[in-house]
Amino acid sequence: MSSIKKRKSKIKPLFKWRFYYLYDLLRELVNREMKLLYKRSALGVAWMLLNPLLQLAVFTFVFSFVLSVDIPQYTSFAFSGLLVWTWFNSSLFQATGVIIHNRPLIRQPGFPNAILPVVTVTTGLIHFILALPVLVIFLLIDGVQLQPVVILLPILQALQFAVTISLAYLLAGFNVTFRDTQHTIGVLLQLLFYVTPIFYDITNVPKNYQFLYYLNPMVHLVNAYRTVLIKGTAPDWLALLVMALVTSVCLPIGLQIFRWQSDRFVEEL
Template sequence: MSAYIQNFKKFRPLLWELIARDIKIKYRRSVLGVLWTLLNPLFMMIVLSVVFSNLFKFDVEYFPVYLLSGQLIFNFYSESTTNSMSAILSNGALIRKIYVPKYLFVISRVCSSTINLLSSFTALICVMLATKVDLHYTVFLAPIPLFFIIVFSLGVGLMISAITVKFRDIMHLYSVFVTALMYLTPVIYPLSILPKWLYPIVMLNPLTNILQMLRGVMLYNAIPSLSSILIAMVECGVMLALGLYVFYKNQDEFILNV
C-alpha cells in the first residue's frame, strides 16, 4: 500500500496538469469560460422549474431548490462517469510512450467534474437565498452526500473506463443507461407520486439515497440518519472496490488496445 501512496505522490503534479487541461479544453473559446459552471445549472433549473412546477403541478415546496439539488447530484454522476469512460482511450498516445499510473486519467476527469459540482453547489446556495429558503445549520453537513457521490462516481468511472478500452460499444450504450437512470432517480419528481410497484425500484437506486440525504440537509433541516449513511458507505465502498478490481485486472492490456 505504501508503494502505491508513494507512486501517487510522485505523479501528483501530473494529476494537477491533467485536471487543468480538462477544464481548459472544456471551456476553450468560450467567452464566459468557467463562469458557465455556475450559469448552466441556474438556466437549467429555471427552464425545468417553469415546465414541471406549472405544467405537471408538482406540489413541492421550494421546487427550484428541490430540483437544483437533484440536478446537482445526478448531473455530477452523469458528467464524471461519461467523461471517465473515454479517459484511457483519449490518452492512448501518452500511455504508449511513457509509464504513467493509468488511474490518474480517470481521477483527473472526476476531479474536473468535482469543480463543476462545487460551482453547482454555489448556485444552489444562491437560489436558496434568492427564494428565501432558510439556511439551517445542517447545510454544513452537505459535504457528506457530496463525498459519497464523488466516491461512487469514481468507482463507476474506473470500471467503465477499463471496459470501454475493449468494448467500444459501451460508449454508445452508456448514454441510454444514463437516460434510463435519470427517470429512476427522483431528480424532477417527488417520491410521493410513484406507484407502489415502482417505489422500491427507485429506492434501490444508489443515487436516490445520496440525493435524499442532500435534500434533507439543505431543505428540511434533517441530519442524515445512521442507516442512510451506512447504506451509502456500503454502496460506495462496494462500487469503488469493484471499479479498482476491474481496472487493475485490465490495465496491463490497455497499451495493446488504445
C-alpha cells in the same frame, strides 16, 4: 531487526514521494482538463451552469404552470437535484472514454493509468463546488435558511465521489475493449435520469415501485443533499451507511478490473 528497520525507513520516504507525485500529477491533469474544456470560450466556466439552468427553467415552467406539483421551494428542489445529477452523469460519460482520449499518456511507460478516471470525477467535483453559490442564491430566494447541518456536505460529496469513481473504473476499462460502452452508457444514464427523483418527489412514486427506486444509489444521494440543504436536518444515515459499505466493496473490485484491463490498453489503442 536492524535490517528490517532500515527497510521500513526506506519505504516511508518512497511512499511519501509517491503520494506527492500522484497529487501533483492529479492537480496538473485537472488543470489541463479545465483549460481544454473552456479554451477559447467567451463564457468560460459559466458554460457548466448553462445546461442545468436551462433544464431548471423548463422544469419550473412545466411543473408550475402545465402540470402543477405541490413541492415547496420547487426551484431549489429541482436545481439541487440537477447539480448532483450533472456531476454524476458528466463524470461517468467522460470517464468511459477517458482512456481512448488520452492515448499519448497511456503509451508512456510507467504512467499511472488509474489516475485518469480520478481526474474526470475530480473535474466534475470542482464544477459542482463552483455551482454551489448559485444554488445558495436560489435557496435564499425561496426563503430557505441554511442550518448548521450544512457542514455535512463534504461527507455527501466524498460518498458521491467514491460511488462515481467505482463505476468510472469499470466503464473506462470496458470501453477500451468494447467501444459500444460509451454509447450504451449514454442511453442508460438518460433512462436513469428519469427514474431518479430530480424534478419530482419520491413520494409521488406509487409505493409498490418505491423499493425499486431505492436500489438506485442516486436516489439516496439526491435525497440526502436536499435534506441537508433545504430541510436543514440530518440525512438518512442508515441508507448512507449501506451505500458506503457497498461502495467499499465495489471500489476495490472496480479498480482491480481496471488494472486487469490496463494490461491490454496499449494493444487495444
